[in-house]
Every structure is written in C-alpha cells, then in structure tokens.
Amino acid sequence: MTRIAELDPRLGAVLALNPQAGSDAAAADEQLRPTGEPLGPLHGIPILVKDVFETRGIPTSFGCRVFRDHVPADDAEVVRRLRSAGAIILGKTATPDFAMSWLSDSSTGVDTVNSRSEWHEAGGSSSGSAVAVAAGLAPAALGSDTGGSVRVPASFNGVVGMRPTTGLVPTRGMAALVSMQDTPGPLARCVDDAAVLLEVLAGKRWDEPPRRLENYRLGVLVLSDCPMEWDGSEQVSAVFDDALARLRSCGVQIVDRVQVPKLGDLLRESSPYLVAAREDIDAFLASRGRRSFSDLYEEGVFPEGLDLAELLATRSSPGAQAQAELQAARSRLRETVVDVMAGQGLDALVYPTVRVPAPRRDRDRLRLPSRRLPVNTLIASQADLPALTLPVGRMDEGLPVGLELLGRPAADAALLSLARLVEHALA
Template structure:
C-alpha cells in the first residue's frame, strides 16, 4: 500500500522528496491544504487567516504536475510549493484588498515583482491572507476581514500586520508564507504564532506592487515554520528590480549562493550574542514577566549551544532614538496617497478620502494619526532631523556591537504576550502604545530574524529576535538555525490538529 503523505509541518525538502518518489502530486498537496483551510479557517475554530483563495490553484497544480511528469525535472527551486501571500501584494487574477474594504473586488492588472519571482521559482500562490487596513496596526483588526485568531490560543490576537500569513502558516494552511515588515509586521505575528520570520536589509527584495507604509523602511520577507525553509524562500525573493530603485542594495550585498548554505547546528559556537535588557518589560507586569521567563530560558539554550552571551549590552538613548526616528505619521500619508492615486480602479484614491468617508476600522489609531499627518513629509519641520537621526541610530547600534565584539544582538520581539481580544476591545493596547522591540531593527535599517523561543506555562508562544549589521543576512540564518536546532520549539497548534488521510500519490 502506498504511504500517505501528511502535510502537517511538511517542509520544502519533505514535499520535493515525496514528489520525486511518486508519493505525492502537487494537486493532492493543494487539495490537502484546501481541506485544512475549510476545516479550521472557515469552520472549526474559525481562524480567519484567509481572505481570498486562488481560483486557479488546482489548474496551476495540474500544470506543474504535467511539467514534472513530462521532463522529470522541477520547474524551479520552489516547484509545486504552495505559498500564502499577505494581501498587501498585488496578484493578477486574484483579488487584492490591502486589508481595506475600499479595495474589495480590486483585481490588479499585473503581479507584484515578488509574485513574478515566486512563480518563476515554481511556487504556487494558494491564497491571500488577512491584514489590517493598509498594514496600519500591530494587530489583526481589519475593516474588510475583521479579526484573525491566534491558532495557539484563539482568544488571543494573531498579531499584525501580516496577521493571516502568520496564523495561516502556523496552522499549516500552506507550506510557506510571505509577509511584509515596516516596523515589525513580519516579526510580531511570527513571534505570536511560533514561526520563523525574517526582515531583510531594505532593498534586497523589490517592493514594486506592494502597498507602502514608510517607503524606505518597507520590505517583504519569509514567514515559515523552519529556518531552512525561510532561507530557501528568501533565495527566490531577492534580486534587483528596475521598478524599485532601492534594490540597488542587492549590488551592495553581493550575496552568492543560497542563504541555506552553511547552516549548521554548531552555528552558535564561539559567537558573541549581546542581550539588550532595556528591551525587556517590567517583571511587575505578569504578561511581561511571562515573556521574560521564556526569554531567559532561551538565553540558556544559546549558552548551551556554545554562544557567549554578553548580558547586558546598553544602547545609549535607545528609547529616545526609537521614538524620535519613527516616521509613520510624517511619511505614510504621502506614500499611501502616491500609491493609491496610481490605481484609479479603487473607490478611494487618498487617505483623506478614506478617512472622510469613515471607510476604515475605528480601532486603527495609527491610520487615524496618519490621516491627520502632513500631506508631504517636508511639511514637518522636524522631518529632516528625524531622518538624519536614523543614521545616527544605526551608527550607535553598530558601534555598540563592534565595541563588544558582538555577532548579533538579541531581545524578545515583543515585551508582552499576544493581547487577548478583550484587551484590544477595551483599549488596553493601541498601535501607538504597544511595547514591541521590532522597531529597533526597522528604524536602523538592519536585518533581523525571529525564532521561536518557547512557550509560557499556558502554551502561548514567545519569539526571540536576533539582529545583525546591514547586509549580513547569512549570519542571521546561521545563528537562527543553530538556536532552532538546539531548542526545536516548533509544534502544531492544538486548535488545528492533523486531519485524517490528507495527500496521496500522483495519479
């Protein structure tokens, strides 16, 4: 009897091995993921991670199967691998909403550059995922899709703004996910959903076809269940794009080979990791105390894996730099208005129009603040000082690392646990008050990876963030992989258990 392939926690390597052996077809793989979405996203716990399914998914799977059957060769390094895309990414033939009710029904004429690159690598876009309106929240709240649940605790939020990608990949609705990160929108939901999330140096991945928030801070990136899959996915995302001048960064980075090259369980041996204690919450707060307990246990795992943990490391004026170099309210209105004005098919072509017509979720305090911001960044008399301060911030952080001989900095992604729905509905947290540490890497233009750090006694995931100097993504993966292998904290959520017979052999 032919062995049945199980999709839960399956990796790229698992799937490709099953394709080659004849145990699995792309069609049966897609059908298995669609069955999980039906069972757990729209029914069962109602995770609400998926906003739109690709209507041609099964036809595209059949085409990939025919290509493999005809040549015996994969069409690319991601052949037949189903991907969830944050709905910030334009997809020809698949509705793209940017999380906003004002874009409901919008069908882009062309794919975003990253979609073109994924398809060229052989990937299959399975679905688009929920997100808050125009990525303006750390939480999942959206005028279009409502709230997305955390599959590890359905009474808690999935995080934002890559909410559906985080919850969907955690619940095994696809093999891989792509999110977008301006201030932490990949790493916050990765932390909340026990995933690996990667923010690269801005410019390594094209932003053409993605709605912006702060144009020079935005980047797409991997959200996966393993570090290896994140590295393999990033291989297909990076590259120069004439449509995005910031991708000149690829020429500076000059990365060769796969980001998966050199991954080793010994990757932490002899490495110096600096702990930013100022980025941990007060032990008087039970939510922060729970995070700190998991984080401290993860530090012991770093030591056991051979790292030298330098604790603490002080970044001078850290709180001031984080606050002063935040440019959302100053810059986002201009960037969004430019993007919207280029898409006349939309019902509202400016932030002002959306705000005036009240076509946004009322809980989105950042969107409201952006609507009240200047039309042009230069209208803020502090704009250029704030922008220059970002370079000073980066120099400060890199100099601290150099002064201590550090390979990376580390801290919890977020100082508190994923908020409960009740906490968000009563206003305990807003986007502008939420204590996330992800802004450190974002506002210094440095790469960062979130790796599962463990669980609280109640089974709530916590993420640990590692930060390296600009363009040193290869080191991030080596360090993150070694921590992952030393701890193995990834596990399937109880709210989305394994289904029965899921994926069979190729017809």
Template sequence: MTIQRPLDELTIADAHAAFQSGEFTAEDLVVAYLDRIERIDRTGPALNSLISVSDTAVDQARRLDRELADTGKLTGPLHGIPVVVKDQIETADLPTTFGSIASGEFRPDRDATAIAKLRQAGAIILGKTTLPDFATSWFSTSSRSGVTKNPYDLARDPGGSSSGTAAAVAAGLALVGVGEDTGGSIRLPASFCGLVGLRVTPGLISRAGMSSLVKPQDTAGPMTRTVADAARMLDVMVGYDPADEYTAAAVVAGSGSSYAQSLAGASLAGVRIGVLRQAFPDGTDPDGARVAETVEAALTSLRGAGAELVEVTIDDLDEQVGFTSLYTTRSQADMDEFVSARPAAGIPSMRFLIDTGQYHEKLDLLEAIVAGPQDPQDDPEYVRRVLAQSAFQRQVLGVMAQNSIDVVVFPDAKLPAPTRHDIFADRWTCLTYPTNTVIASQLLFPAITLPAGQTSDGLPVGLELMAAPYAEHELLRLAAAAEAALPARRAPVL
C-alpha cells in the same frame, strides 16, 4: 491520494522529496491544504486568516505534476509549494484588497515583482491573507475581514500587520507564507504564532506592487516554520528590479552563495551574542514575567550550545526609537502616492478613508497618519528625524564593533499575544503596544524572529536576532544554529 503525514510541520524539502518519490503529488498537497482551509479557516475554529482562495491552484499543481513526470525534474526551487500571501502585495489572478473595505474587488494588471519571482520558481499562490487596513496596526483589526484568531488561543490576536499569513502558516493551511514588514509586521505576528519571520535589509526584495507605509523601511519577506524554508524563499525573492530603485541594495549585498547553502555547518560555537536587556519585559508584570522567563530559558539554551552572551546597552534607546519614527511624518505621502497610481482601486487618499469612515474603528495609527502632514517636509523636525536615524545606526554598529558582537538579541515584544478583549477595550492600541520590532526597522537592519518556546500557559514567544545591514547570510546561519538549540516548535492544537 490522501497524504498520510501531518501537514502542519511539512517543509519544502519534505514536499519535494515526496513529489520525487511518488509519495504524493503537488495536486495532492494543494487539495489537502484547501481541505484544511475549509475545515479550520472557514468553519470549525474559523481562524479567518484568508480573504480569498485561488480557484486555479489545483490546475497549476496538475501542470507542475505533468512537467515533473515528463522531465523527472522539479521546475524550480519552489516547485509545487503552496504559498499564502499578505493581501497588500498585488496578484493578477486574485483580488488585492489591502485589507480595506473600500477597495472593492480590485485586481491589478500584473503581479508584484516578488510574486512573479515566486511563480517563476514554481510556487503556487494558494490565497491572500488578512491584514488591518493598509497594514496600519500591530493587530488584525480590518474593515475588510474583521479579526483573525490566533491558532494557539482563539481568544487572542495573531498580531499584525501580517496577521493572516502568520495564522495560516502556523495552522498548517499552507506550507509557507509571505508577509510585509515596516515596523515589525512580519516578526511580531510570527512571534505570536510560533513561526520564523525574516525582515531583510530594505531593498533586497522589490517592493514594486506592494502598498507602502514608510517607503525606506518597507520590505516583504518569508514567514515559515523553519529557518531553512525562510532561506529557500529568500533565494528566490531577492534581486535588482528596475521598478524599485531601492533594490540597488542588491548591488551592495552582492550575489555570493545562496542563503540556503549558507546554513551548512551552522554552529553557535564561539559566536558572541549581544543581549539587549533594555528591551526585556518588566518582571513585575505577570504577562511580562512569563515572556521574560521563556526568553531567559532560551538564552540558557544558546549558551549551552556554545554561544557567548554579552550584555550590551544602547544609549537613550527609547528616545531614539521614538524620534526616528516616521509614521506620522512620512507615511501619508508614501501611502497616497501608492493609491493614487491605482485609480481602479477607488481609494484616492488615506484622508478619503477617514472622511468616509471606511476603516476599522481600532486603527489609531491610521488616524494619526492622516492627522499628520501630507508632505513630510512640512514637519519642521523631518530632516532632524532622518539625520537622527543615521546617527542611531552608527551608534548601534559601534556597540556591535566595540563588543565584537555577531548579533543582538531581545524578545520581539514585551508581552504575549493580547486578547481581543484587551484590544477592543483599549487596554492596548497600536501606538501604545510594547513591541521591540521597531528597533531593527528604524535602524534599517535585518532581523529574524525564532520560536523561543512557550509561556507557562502555552503562548509562543519570539526571540529576535538583529544583525548589521546586508548580513543576511550570517544572520540566517546563526538563526539555524539557534533554532537547533532552542525548544522545538510545537504546532497548535485545533
């Protein structure tokens, strides 16, 4: 059956209603997405967002359709929902490449815990998406897949490191996607591609089976077109996992009501939003000015919906963000621990990639990581950096308390998506690109990006909402209210 409605704005609730009414089946939906992948990702605009595509997805969908026909019930909260997954998260039925040319056709023995949870909920893993080698860039540059195109402007980058997930979901090649976020790798590409991207408090979602970058900061998370879909995915993905000691965080977060249910009655009336203008673009830069204009219009919309905007300041923000960064201190140890536990992948260490030249030439962060210590304690500043992170957290929580702030807002990046020319001409590198997503990451706070609107030349701009640790229910509720007040997301024209 041919699906008559547009796929690029379909939601989980829409799909489930269609399955139950007989409008279309899970098999119809999978086939329709596979057709779009062929027409948009492999040919036509050739977004290059997927590394591999499942050859069993149609069979999985048929099985789910039979179960629905037999029982009259959906098998789970994600029954028949096609999902694309960033290829640093392990899947037993598809190769997991970590974006690296050196990984061959490595197939792990089992799914990552987060993937197993999605499958148990009825989701269909449609394919694995592009990323820079081992998630070490704000851009899509990968030794495995080359570059991925931004569906809103094919000459521009979709952002990284969850590049392919962002491009695929934005272009309607899957209903929802999974990314990973250490310093902003969900939120930055989501902002460049007009999506909702959620970073949770680290530990709410198991990282077992997901390659590390900075272990205390790493987390998987949803990348979707709506807040409601992000909440539905989060309900499935969270929980304690003995294979990841950091998921003890689930005990602190508690069970409580579902995240999806917390969206009911969402409103901005009486909500106090802290506006962090230190993170706003330089208005004298033409690109920055376009971002600032879009964000200011979004703030006006939030105020019109009943929110009270309060200007807030974080002392020495840039200095604290710089000093609490652990990439060049800790990443090499965490990354090497991960790959050394997977000898079948053929990558003994990050230094091996550098020494053999098996990495993309534009990965300055990977080079900087390997140039750093193999043991983080060999950095004489390591203990001070970790202690500074705790002090940074206390300061920002204090600012929120003193001002009775519910969330803090700022643009995800000070510039719109860069062109490939700017990246390859070294106008921007990973270490110099002005992203604000590292703020929440290095605070270990949850944050969500929402489409704030588009610049005058049609590029999406993301507005980030940052909350206190374990405040995901409130964060999602406020995000849903903000989403309703902001300009509606516009799908790319492809």
C-alpha cells in the same frame, strides 16, 4: 485547500483563494513529468500571500474594503518570482488596512484569531500569513514588514519570520505604508524554509561558510520601560531567560546587559510614521486611481481599532525640514547600533521580539492601542538591519514566545546561518 476549508472559518486567516491553484499545480506536474527537472526551488510548493501584494487574477484588497473588487492584471514582483520558482499561489491572507497595525483590525470585517487561542490576538500586520503557517494551512507564506509586521505575528503564533535588509527584496506591486522602511519578508515553520523563500524573493543564493555555535558571540540588549504590570510579561521574560541559559549550555558566548546609548531617544527621533506614512499611502492610492487617505478616513472606512489611521489623517504636513531630520536620526540610530555591535565583537543582538504575550481580545485590547504595544522590532526596522524571530518556548496558557536576532548590516545570510544553529540548539 481542504485544510483551509476545514480550519479557516474559525481562524480567519485567508481572504481569497486562487481559482487557478488546482490547474497551476497540474501544469507544474505536467512540466516535471518529461524531464524530471523542477521549475525551481519551490516547484509545487503551496504558498499563501499577504493581501498587500497584487496577484494576477486574485482579488487584492490591501486589507481595505474600498478595494474589495480590485483584481490586478499583473503580479507584484515578489509574486512573479514565487511563480517563476515553481510555487503554487494558494490565495491571499488577512491584514489590517494598508498594514497599519500590530493588531489584526481590518475594514474588510475578517476576524483573524491567534492560531493557539481564539481568545488572543493574532498580531499584525501579517496576521493571516502567520496564523496560516502556524495552523498548517500552507508550509510558508509571504508577509511584509515596516515596523515589525512580519515578526510580531510570527512571535505571537510561534513561527519563524524574517525582516531582510531594507531594499534586498523588491516592493513593486506592494501597498505602501512607509516606503523607506517597507520590505517583503518570509514566514515559515522553520529557518531552512524561510531561507529558501528569501533566496527566491531576493533573487540570489548565499554560500555562507559554516560555523559552530560556540564561535558566535551574542549580546543581550538592555531594554527599558517594560510594562511589568502587563499580564504575562514576567512569563515572557522567564521563557526568554531559559532560552539564553540553554544557549549558554551549548557553548554560545553571551554578553549580558548590552546597552545602546540613548536607544529610546533614537527610536523616537527615527520613527517615520508621522513624517512619511500619509504621503506614501496617498501616492499609492493615486497610482491606483483612488481618493486620498484623509478622504477615506473622513468617510469612516477604517475600523475604530486602527488607531494609527486617526493620527495620520489628522496631523499637519511635516515639511522638508522634518524629512531631513528624520533621515539624520535614522543614520544616527544605525551608526550607534552598529558601533555597539562592532565594539563588543557581537555577531547579533538578542532580545524578546515582543515584551508581552499576545493580548487577550476581550480585555487587553480595551486598554492597549496598537501603537503602544511594547514591541522590540522597531530597532531593526528603523536602523535598516536584518532581523529574524523564532519561537523559543511557550507560556502557561500555551502562547508562544519569540526571540529576535538582529544581525550586522546586509548580513542576511550570516543571520540565517546563526538562526539555524539557535533553532537546533533550542529544539
């Protein structure tokens, strides 16, 4: 709490503190004293929670000012699991309205900045969670990921962030953006901590057989349309290439220039936002007794930088045919990616998490809407595959660069095992 009080006025990572955190910690100590038996794997560990998850007795705004006075009576299922494992919920972290952006704009008015540079973007939508972990406000935090909302800010702030297989972690009590794609996910300083947190969130433990790094085979995914005129994109590529060279020197089998046929078309066809997001947010708002998304937009609730809000509010209803076509496109994307990995015997695909550095808040933001940020995180999200980003170096300005590993279907444990070895090799 002292560190939050000292640093957060500059960072803008924490929206609300848990008034019971001190008594919860004391109760955990009292329970441990007689037997020495911990409550669970997170006994006494302070955790911050993204403000899209309802938390009993702690204000939960879902990043939107119309919910500023909302204090839930019950926890989201993942928060309940954290508490049952012994975690101390410190408070809630900043996020854009309903997690609608890869940048940090929010109608709550909180100004969240990059943990490495106040002149640069924190990334979104798990903005506060990534900044808080990077700045040492908590050893780990809970985020949520729809199209990259755990991994983009994790990459920009130099921490580990994982998107688990869709459906592995329950979403009850979590604000909806795109229900078919939403998932909670951990952010932490290292892969081991993220793995412990994910086991608690998923309610299962994994015993993955150990492997040596040289027994893994990684494919470097070819990505098109990289905006090379963007300041710093060449440095991102250079840091990424250096990481690959170090992995090669450790004996990793790396296949260069792996191509997923028609990847750009598959990603466009399988994008769910304009087909499903408004209906899913409307259903969530109705379940909490609030007006529709379009009503909130017409009232001017959302900040100007939240460009997805305008698209969702002003489009026409897509209809059942569009929903069916979307599901078919998502299946094609998943099958194509999995077939490429299987055909080349790959344990994971690898690529930069984001092709550019964290944007400057005073310049780049003026010419880059959130939806045009050149992220690579959509591949895993729209194919329902597990993915993890970890920091692999920094640019000249000290801004972190993230490397993403995309795993095989439902192979979350195997992906974490690989990520541990990669993290150690690049340390």
